Amino acid sequence: MSGTRHTAGTSRCWHNDRVNTHETPAVPLIEALEGTRELLRSTTLPLATASAPQQREGAARAVAQLDDYVLPRVRSLDAPLLAVVGGSTGAGKSTLVNALVGHPVTRSGAIRPTTRRPLLIHHPGDAVAFTAQRVLPRLARVHGTVVAPGQTPPAGEPGDGPVEDTGSLVLLADTNIPEGLAILDAPDVDSISDDNRALAAQLLSAADLWLFVTTANRYADAVPWQLLRNAAGRDITVAVVLDRVQASSAGEIEEDLRRMLDEEGLGAAPIFAVAESPLNETGMLPPAAVEPLREWLERLGADAQARSEIAARTLGGAVRELADTTERTAEAVAAQQRTEEHLRREVATSFDEALRAIVDSTRDGTLLRGEVLSRWQDFVGTGEFFRSLEAGIGRVRDRMTAFFKGQPAPEVRVEEAIETGLQAVIVENTARAAESAERRWRDEPSGQVLLAGRDAAALPPDYPEQVAESIRAWQSDVMLMIQQKGAGKRTRARAMSLGVNALAVILMIAVFSTTGGLTGLEVGIAGGSGVVGMKLLEAVFGEDAVRRMSDQARSNLESRIHGLLDQRAKVFLDSIDELGEHPTAEQLHAAAELVRRESEAL
Missing domain, CATH: 3.40.50.300 (P-loop containing nucleotide triphosphate hydrolases)
Known part of the structure; x- marks a missing residue:
């Protein structure tokens, strides 16, 4: 045989x-096809959306046909x-x-x-x-x-x-x-x-x-x-x-x-x-x-004419199919973009809820309970101390000065209690936010893919210490602000008579003591003492300056809390960012339209 x-x-x-x-070179069409090929080749559709598997295969087939047939035929029509x-x-x-x-x-x-x-x-x-x-x-x-x-x-x-x-x-x-x-x-x-x-x-x-x-x-x-x-x-x-x-x-x-x-x-x-x-x-x-x-x-x-007609007919059909495939791929990419945005929103929602909970705890008096309240009482003596003060800012200043001179001020203990209490609130709410984000992602097929092999909800062992460092840095900023505001000769004399550390602690307590959420004796002790502390600060620095200092201190604190939460949210968002950049739906739609326009002569 x-x-x-x-x-x-x-x-x-x-x-x-x-x-x-x-x-026939057909240069504009060739350029349109080559551009479309590159877009399709770069489109991976990594998220587990409904149309992704089918359109991933469709895009791969389109790239293969461009290489195997469409581009060679357009370049050599005869x-x-x-x-x-x-x-x-x-x-x-x-x-x-x-x-x-x-x-x-x-x-x-x-x-x-x-x-x-x-x-x-x-x-x-x-x-x-x-x-x-x-x-x-x-x-x-x-x-x-x-x-x-x-x-x-x-x-x-x-x-x-x-x-x-x-x-x-x-x-x-x-x-x-x-x-x-x-x-x-x-x-x-x-x-x-x-x-x-x-x-x-x-x-x-x-x-x-x-x-x-x-x-x-x-x-x-x-x-x-x-x-x-x-x-x-x-x-x-x-x-x-x-x-x-x-x-x-x-x-x-x-x-x-x-x-x-x-x-x-x-x-x-x-x-x-x-x-x-x-x-x-x-x-x-x-x-x-x-x-x-x-x-x-x-x-x-x-029959050269008959061959040419068959080639043009088949090529035209292949190019139209390519444009249709590119459109379907664009729709699949749009679905990927919507899914990605949804997953990002789920993370943002979880951590925004945590941010609100932490910020609320700094505004509603929650932090002034327990250890902070106890240390603050040690700092100012007892509730009887403030009740015994006579009205008048000068007398408040004089009695506070005498108090500080007569006894060692335990302001450091107040700072430490604030650090410990605030750290616990931040760590607890961060953990809750991470667990919420992971749970939301696991409810989504695409989220499950991104979480594969990851324990995104687990906080690193050193996270509590990172939080503590951030709080201490905030406290240092408050102290520095007190020092800078007290730089004037008269103001410096008033500030020095009380002590920078003491004034810084009073400002911290004032930031946390809007009394919302406190009841009964707590209001009298924490909220009331915070108000008197504000009056004392106003005697030293002036009312407008204290208001600005309080706003600045709160803004600084909330910014640091936001940064700590962003750091943990980034663990989730990085898994999306690691997917890399891909062609957008708009780019693919435009490519499909360009291919159709340039192929009209076929």
Whole structure:
């Protein structure tokens, strides 16, 4: 039996003068397609939205078809047509290809799948059009020669049996193929091999023309019809070969097949019936069995205008499908953007709630309970001390000065109590916010993906110390502000008479003592003493200055609390930011529109 011997070949750039004579550069369209390719290639759709898996695959297929077919065809509109022979398992594709060539160049196998390198047969005059990586650039080129019956390929070279290699393309020059037309034998579209099915889809996407082979028994199978529907949607020229037809039922089957083709928008597709015939000793069909199809292909090869129309029609359909795919990808990207914004809002909501809770605790007197209240009482003596003070700012100042001179002021203990109380409130609410954010994310498929392998809610062991450091820094800022405000000669004398630390503590207490939330004795002790403390500060610095100092101290504190919460929220947001930058929906919509506009002439 004769077959095809494969030998590795060296790729050459396509510079055939006959082919290039009528090339149309279509530079604006090429630029639009290249720009769209880059956008689609960069679109990963990483979030688990409903449309992401399908559109991710769609974008990848579109990029592959741009490389394999669309860009090569736009750059070389007059290149030879590529007719891909496709069909179901056992439909007789290889036997048909042998019959069209006129001698065995490939063979079918009894074992499924019959995995082999795809074989592209072309006229010798068209060799340069396929030797270079113009179409199907990701498939390596291997040159084939016909092996005579009984001849053994040289050592180290594969023969014509099944070869587990779907990453290369065998090129075979044969004068029986019309010039201007090439035939490519593709794997089964319903192969049990995933690689074979993927390769078949890739080759069909690179075709100008489909020769779709089916049989009298299997012409209604679902898998090929799905591909035929896709072909109708892309406006691909299709010729259907109805193989192994009994003469007695040929008319009835062909009529039914024509009806199905009409229903799917493929009414113009010619049907070529190949009668059930015995094969000769080399596995060949009688020449008459495929004569109508061979004549049709020869007429097509001889008619440059007809070839040009088929190429333009198929290319136009592929470009329109590309624009549609780009639009669908843009919609998928928009869904990703909405999901990302939703996840960010969930984090912001959780930590904003924590910020409000912490700030409220600094405004409603919550921090003046417990240890802080006890230390503040130690600082000022007892409630009786303030009740015994006579009205008048001067007397308040004098009695406070005498008090401080008479006893060591335990203001440091008040500072420490404020630090401890505020630290507990911040850490508790931060932990609650992180748990809330994680819970909200785990309710979302995309959030689950982002949290995979992460314990985002866990606070780091040193977080409480980070909070304490931030509070101490705030207290230092308050003390510095007291020092700066007391820089004047008269003010300095008043401040020095009381002590900077004492004034700073009084200001801190004043910041926290708006009395909301305090009841009974707490109001009298904490709230009342805070009011008197404010009066004392006003005696030293003046009312306007104290109000500004209080506002500044509160703003400083809330800013630091906000920073601590942002630090923990960033753990969640970083997982979104790590996805990187991607094309926007607006960019993809614009690319689709540009492709449509520039392709109107096709």
